[in-house]
Amino acid sequence: MGDADPGDCERPFNRPAAVTTPTSSPALRLDGVSKSFRRETGESVLALDHISFSVDRGGLAALVGPDGAGKTTLIRLLTGLLKAESGVVTVLGIDAAKDPQAIQSRISYMPQQFGLYDDLTVFENLNLYADLHGVTSENRRTQYARLMEMTGLEPFQKRLAGKLSGGMKQKLGLACTLVRSPELLLLDEPTVGVDPLSRRELWEIIRKLVKEGMTVLISSSFLDEAEACEHVLVLNEGKKLAEGPPAEVSGLALGRTFLAQPPDGMKPRDFQARLLAEPDIVDAVPESGQVRLVSQAGRGSGTGIFGGVAAQPTPARFEDGFMVLLQQSGGAKPIDAKTLQPEEPLGGSRNESVVEVHDLDRRFGKFVAVDHASFNVKRGEIFGLLGPNGAGKTTTFRMLCGLLPPSGGTLTVAGVDVRRASASARQHLGYVAQKFSLYGQLSVGDNLAFFARAYGLGGEKKSERIAWALSQFKLEPFVRLPSAHLPGGFKQRLAMAASLLHRPEILFLDEPTSGADPFARREFWQRITALAAGGVTVIVTTHFMEEAEYCDRAAILDNGKLLAQGTPAELRARAPSEEGRTPTMEDAFIAIVLEARGKPAGKSGENPS
Amino acid sequence: MKSWSEKLRRIRALTLKETRQILRDPSSIAIGVVFPLMMILLFGYGLSLDITRVSVAMVDEDASSESAALIGAFRLSPYFGVTVVHSMAEAKKLVQNRKADGALLIPSDFSRRWHSGDAEIQILVNGTDPNQARIMQGYAQGPIAQWGAAHAGSSSSFPAGPVVVVDRMWFNENNDSHYFLVPGLIVLVMTIIGAFLTAMVVAREWERGTLEALFVTPMRAGEFLVSKFLPYFGLGMVGFLLCLLAGHFLFHVPLRGSLFLLSLASMTYLVVALGIGLLVSTLVKSQFLASQLAMLLTFLPAMMLSGFLYDLRSMPAFIRGITYALPARYAVALMQTLYLAGDVGSVIWLNLGILAAMAAALLAATRLATRKQLT
Numbered sequence: 001m002g003d004a005d006p007g008d009c010e011r012p013f014n015r016p017a018a019v020t021t022p023t024s025s026p027a028l029r030l031d032g033v034s035k036s037f038r039r040e041t042g043e044s045v046l047a048l049d050h051i052s053f054s055v056d057r058g059g060l061a062a063l064v065g066p067d068g069a070g071k072t073t074l075i076r077l078l079t080g081l082l083k084a085e086s087g088v089v090t091v092l093g094i095d096a097a098k099d100p101q102a103i104q105s106r107i108s109y110m111p112q113q114f115g116l117y118d119d120l121t122v123f124e125n126l127n128l129y130a131d132l133h134g135v136t137s138e139n140r141r142t143q144y145a146r147l148m149e150m151t152g153l154e155p156f157q158k159r160l161a162g163k164l165s166g167g168m169k170q171k172l173g174l175a176c177t178l179v180r181s182p183e184l185l186l187l188d189e190p191t192v193g194v195d196p197l198s199r200r201e202l203w204e205i206i207r208k209l210v211k212e213g214m215t216v217l218i219s220s221s222f223l224d225e226a227e228a229c230e231h232v233l234v235l236n237e238g239k240k241l242a243e244g245p246p247a248e249v250s251g252l253a254l255g256r257t258f259l260a261q262p263p264d265g266m267k268p269r270d271f272q273a274r275l276l277a278e279p280d281i282v283d284a285v286p287e288s289g290q291v292r293l294v295s296q297a298g299r300g301s302g303t304g305i306f307g308g309v310a311a312q313p314t315p316a317r318f319e320d321g322f323m324v325l326l327q328q329s330g331g332a333k334p335i336d337a338k339t340l341q342p343e344e345p346l347g348g349s350r351n352e353s354v355v356e357v358h359d360l361d362r363r364f365g366k367f368v369a370v371d372h373a374s375f376n377v378k379r380g381e382i383f384g385l386l387g388p389n390g391a392g393k394t395t396t397f398r399m400l401c402g403l404l405p406p407s408g409g410t411l412t413v414a415g416v417d418v419r420r421a422s423a424s425a426r427q428h429l430g431y432v433a434q435k436f437s438l439y440g441q442l443s444v445g446d447n448l449a450f451f452a453r454a455y456g457l458g459g460e461k462k463s464e465r466i467a468w469a470l471s472q473f474k475l476e477p478f479v480r481l482p483s484a485h486l487p488g489g490f491k492q493r494l495a496m497a498a499s500l501l502h503r504p505e506i507l508f509l510d511e512p513t514s515g516a517d518p519f520a521r522r523e524f525w526q527r528i529t530a531l532a533a534g535g536v537t538v539i540v541t542t543h544f545m546e547e548a549e550y551c552d553r554a555a556i557l558d559n560g561k562l563l564a565q566g567t568p569a570e571l572r573a574r575a576p577s578e579e580g581r582t583p584t585m586e587d588a589f590i591a592i593v594l595e596a597r598g599k600p601a602g603k604s605g606e607n608p609s
Numbered sequence: 610m611k612s613w614s615e616k617l618r619r620i621r622a623l624t625l626k627e628t629r630q631i632l633r634d635p636s637s638i639a640i641g642v643v644f645p646l647m648m649i650l651l652f653g654y655g656l657s658l659d660i661t662r663v664s665v666a667m668v669d670e671d672a673s674s675e676s677a678a679l680i681g682a683f684r685l686s687p688y689f690g691v692t693v694v695h696s697m698a699e700a701k702k703l704v705q706n707r708k709a710d711g712a713l714l715i716p717s718d719f720s721r722r723w724h725s726g727d728a729e730i731q732i733l734v735n736g737t738d739p740n741q742a743r744i745m746q747g748y749a750q751g752p753i754a755q756w757g758a759a760h761a762g763s764s765s766s767f768p769a770g771p772v773v774v775v776d777r778m779w780f781n782e783n784n785d786s787h788y789f790l791v792p793g794l795i796v797l798v799m800t801i802i803g804a805f806l807t808a809m810v811v812a813r814e815w816e817r818g819t820l821e822a823l824f825v826t827p828m829r830a831g832e833f834l835v836s837k838f839l840p841y842f843g844l845g846m847v848g849f850l851l852c853l854l855a856g857h858f859l860f861h862v863p864l865r866g867s868l869f870l871l872s873l874a875s876m877t878y879l880v881v882a883l884g885i886g887l888l889v890s891t892l893v894k895s896q897f898l899a900s901q902l903a904m905l906l907t908f909l910p911a912m913m914l915s916g917f918l919y920d921l922r923s924m925p926a927f928i929r930g931i932t933y934a935l936p937a938r939y940a941v942a943l944m945q946t947l948y949l950a951g952d953v954g955s956v957i958w959l960n961l962g963i964l965a966a967m968a969a970a971l972l973a974a975t976r977l978a979t980r981k982q983l984t
Contacts, residue, residue: 076983079824079825080825080981081821081824081825081981081982081983082982082983083982100981101827101829101981104824104825104826104827104981105826105827107825108825109821109822109825110822111818111821111822112818113817113818113819113821114818114822115818115819115821115822115823116819116822117626117630117819119629119630119633119634120626120629120630124626124629127622128622128623128626129826131618131619131621131622132619132622132623132823132826132827132828133826133827134615134618134619134827173822176822186825
C-alpha cells in the first residue's frame with residue numbers, strides 16, 4: 001500500500017487539462033501491440049494483432065468494429081488494466097506497462113457496464129467519484145451544476161441509479177467520469193442499447209467536451225457514429241482494417257454508391273435480395289423506401305443501371321466504405337435471399353391475422369412494463385418492435401410466446417388464446433431468445449437433434465429437417481463442434497436453425513442483430529426475407545432503427561408504451577423532412593418520442609387550465 | 610503528508626459507499642442480522658442435544674406392588690413420559706409408530722426374583738437414533754436406582770443396597786447442550802458474515818463491472834480492501850453482540866471468562882473469516898463460485914469439523930489432522946473455554962496466537978492477490 005501518489009488531479013473543470021506534458025506528444029499511442037486470451041478450452045485467441053494507432057491531444061477518435069473485434073481489449077490496455085504481450089502502450093506520455101497507476105489517476109474511463117452503483121443515488125454516485133478523484137468542495141459546486149445542466153439529471157439527484165432509465169444511466173455514467181476534467185476520456189460502447197434520442201444527446205455532450213480541449217476515444221458498433229469523429233480505427237477480429245479520417249474509409253466506396261427505387265409493387269427487401277444476387281454489386285441495403293447499393297470497383301461509375309432499374313448516385317457513407325473493406329479482407333459478400341434454398345410455402349391466407357394483441361398490459365409491482373398495447377400481424381408479414389432497452393419489447397415477446405402471463409388484455413396467436421392454451425399455441429411458434437440459449441456442451445448436430453425431438457419430430461422427417469437446417473444455415477462444417485465454441489454469428493444461426501426445425505408458422509426473434517457486424521446483419525435479414533416469402537410470419541425486436549426498413553410494418557415502443565405503428569413509409573412520414581435529405585427511421589423515432597413526451601399524460605391533452 | 614490525507618479521504622468515501630450498500634441491500638441485512646438470529650433460535654430451541662421427556666411404553670407383566678412402585682419411579686422422573694400398555698406387542702407398535710422412544714418390560718417373575726436378589730427388567734430402545742438410544746439407556750438407570758434405594762430398606766432379604774453411581778459433570782453441571790452450542794454459534798455467525806457475505810460482495814463488484822470503473826481512478830487496491838473490510842467487520846460485531854445477548858438472556862449460559870478476552874478472540878476470528886472471504890472473491894471473481902467456495906472452505910468445516918457439534922477426539926486421526934488447518938477449530942476451542950471454563954491462560958494464548966498468525970497471513974495474501982488488473 002506504500003505506493004506514492006504521482007499524478008494528482010485537483011484541477012478546475014474549465015481549465016484545459018493538458019499542462020503537465022508537451023502538447024506535441026500524442027495523447028495515446030500503441031506500437032505493434034498484441035494481446036491474446038486463453039479460452040476455457042485451452043485454445044488461444046488473438047484479440048489484438050500488432051495494432052499501431054495514435055490519437056493527438058484534443059482529438060476525437062472512434063474505435064469501430066463488430067463484436068469480438070478487440071475494441072474493449074484495446075481500451076483496457078490503454079487504462080493499464082490489461083498488459084500487452086508485445087508492443088508498447090503509451091498514454092499521456094506514460095508507459096502503461098510501467099506505471100499504470102499514473103495513467104489511472106489522470107484519465108477517465110467509462111466501461112461498457114457504466115460502473116454505477118445501483119443502490120446509491122445519483123448524487124451519491126457522483127460524490128463517490130468526486131471523492132476518489134479528490135475534487136474539492138468549491139470545484140464540486142460549479143462542476144455539479146454544469147454536469148446537471150449538461151445531462152438533465154437535476155430532477156433525479158435523489159433517485160437510486162438502479163431506478164434510472166437506460167439513457168439516464170448512461171448519462172450518469174458519463175457524468176461520473178467528468179467530476180473533474182480528465183486529460184483523456186475513454187468511453188467503451190457508451191451508446192449500445194440506448195434510445196436514439198439519448199444517443200443524440202450524448203454525442204452533443206461529447207462534442208462540447210472536445211471543443212473545450214479534451215481528448216476523447218469512443219468505441220462503437222454503430223458505424224454512423226464514426227463519421228462524427230476526426231480519426232477512426234476500424235478493427236475486425238483483432239486486425240486493423242483501416243485507420244485515418246472517416247472520409248478516407250467512406251472514400252473507398254467513392255463513386256460506387258447509388259440509391260435505386262424498387263420497381264412498382266416490389267418490396268425494398270425483395271429488391272435488395274435481387275440486387276445482392278448480382279455479381280457486380282458489393283452491398284445493398286434498404287434505406288428510406290429505396291435500396292442503397294455499392295457497386296463493384298471495376299464497374300464504370302457512369303452506368304447507373306442495376307437490376308434493370310436506373311439508380312441515382314449518392315454520396316458514400318462510412319458504412320459503404322466499411323463493407324468494401326470487409327469484402328477486401330474477407331472476399332465474401334452477404335448471402336442473398338434468392339439463392340437460399342426455397343422451402344415449400346406454408347398454406348393459409350395472406351390476409352388473415354395470425355397475431356392479435358388487444359390492450360395488452362403487464363405490470364411488475366408498481367412498474368408498468370407494457371402499457372395497454374394493441375397491434376396485429378398478418379400471415380407472412382415481417383413485424384418489427386422498435387425501441388431502446390427497457391422499452392418493453394422482451395416482455396411483450398414473452399407474453400406472446402406464453403412464457404409470461406399478461407396482467408390484462410387479450411392475446412391470440414395462430415388462432416389460439418395464449419392465456420388459456422399456451423402449450424398448443426407454442427407448437428406453431430419458434431422463439432429465438434436474446435441470449436444464446438442452446439446447450440453449449442452439446443455439438444451443433446446434437447443440439448439440432450435434441451430440439452427436433454423436443455418438437456416431436458422423428459424418423460425420416462427429423463433427419464430431413466436437420467439436413468435442411470445444416471445446409472440452409474451453412475452449419476455443415478461445424479456438426480461435431482460443441483456449440484459453445486462456435487463463432488458469435490454462427491451461434492445465432494444455430495439458434496435460428498433450431499427454432500425453425502418444426503416449421504413454425506410464426507417466428508419470434510428477440511434482438512437477433514444486437515452486436516452483430518453489418519455483414520452478419522445483412523445475411524440475417526436475407527434469411528428472414530426468404531422465410532417471409534415462404535409464408536412464415538416473423539416478429540422481430542431491434543434497437544437498430546434502420547432495420548425497420550426490412551419490415552412490412554413496425555411498432556415503436558418507449559417506456560412500455562406503443563407510441564406508433566405502421567409501414568416504414570408511414571412512420572417516416574411522422575418525421576419533419578429536412579431539406580436535402582429524406583428523413584430516416586431514426587429521425588422518425590425521435591420525432592414520435594418527443595411528440596409523446598411533450599404532450600400531457602391524458603389523451604385529450606388540450607384542456608385549458 | 611498530502612498523499613496520506615488523500616488516501617484517508619478515498620477510504621472514507623469507499624467505506625461510506627459500502628455501508629450504504631449494506632444498509633440498502635436486503636440480502637446483506639438478511640445474511641448479517643436475520644441469519645444470526647435464525648441460527649440462534651434454530652440451534653437454541655430446535656437443536657438441543659439434551660433429551661427430556663423420553664416417552665416410554667411400560668409393560669407390567671408382574672402386576673405386583675414392586676412393579677407398580679418402579680413404574681411410579683419412572684413417572685416421577687422429569688426425563689420420562691410413561692404410557693402403560695398391556696403387552697409387548699402393543700409396546701412394539703408404539704415404538705414403530707414413533708409414539709414411544711422405547712419400551713420397558715417388567716417380566717412376570719420380577720418381584721419373585723427381586724426378593725431372591727437377581728431381578729431383571731428389559732429395556733428396549735429405538736436404535737435408529739443411536740445417540741438418543743444411548744442417552745435413554747443412561748437415563749433409565751436413574752429411576753431404577755432410586756427405586757432400588759427406596760426399597761432396599763423395606764426388604765430384609767435384599768442383601769445390600771445397590772451401588773448408586775453419582776455423576777458430576779464439570780463445567781456444564783446442568784448437562785445443558787446450550788452451554789456448548791452458544792459459544793460455537795458465535796463462530797458460525799462470524800464465519801457466515803466474514804467469509805460468505807464478504808466473498809459475495811467483492812465478487813459482485815467484479816461481476817457488475819463496477820470495479821473496472823473504480824480501478825481507473827486514483828484509488829489504490831489496498832484502499833479498496835480496507836473499505837470492504839471495515840463495514841463487514843462492523844456487521845460481524847453486530848452478529849457477535851446478538852449471540853452474546855441471546856446466550857445471556859435466552860439460554861442463560863454463564864460466561865466464566867472475561868468479556869474482554871471473549872471479544873478479542875471473536876474479533877481475531879472475524880479477521881480470519883474476512884481474510885478468507887476477501888481472498889476467495891479476489892481469486893474467483895464470480896458470485897456463484899465465491900459463495901460455493903466460501904461455504905465449502907469455511908461454513909461446513911466450522912459446523913462439522915470444529916468441535917462445535919462433534920467431538921474432535923472421536924474423529925479418525927486423518928480427519929482430526931485436517932482440523933488443525935481449520936481456523937474454526939481454534940475459535941471454537943477459545944469460545945468454549947472462555948464461556949465454560951474461564952480464562953485458562955495456556956489454552957487461550959495458544960489458540961489466539963494461531964488465529965492471529967492465520968489472520969496476518971490471509972490479509973497479506975489478499976493484498977498480494979488484489980491487483981488493479983483484469984484477466
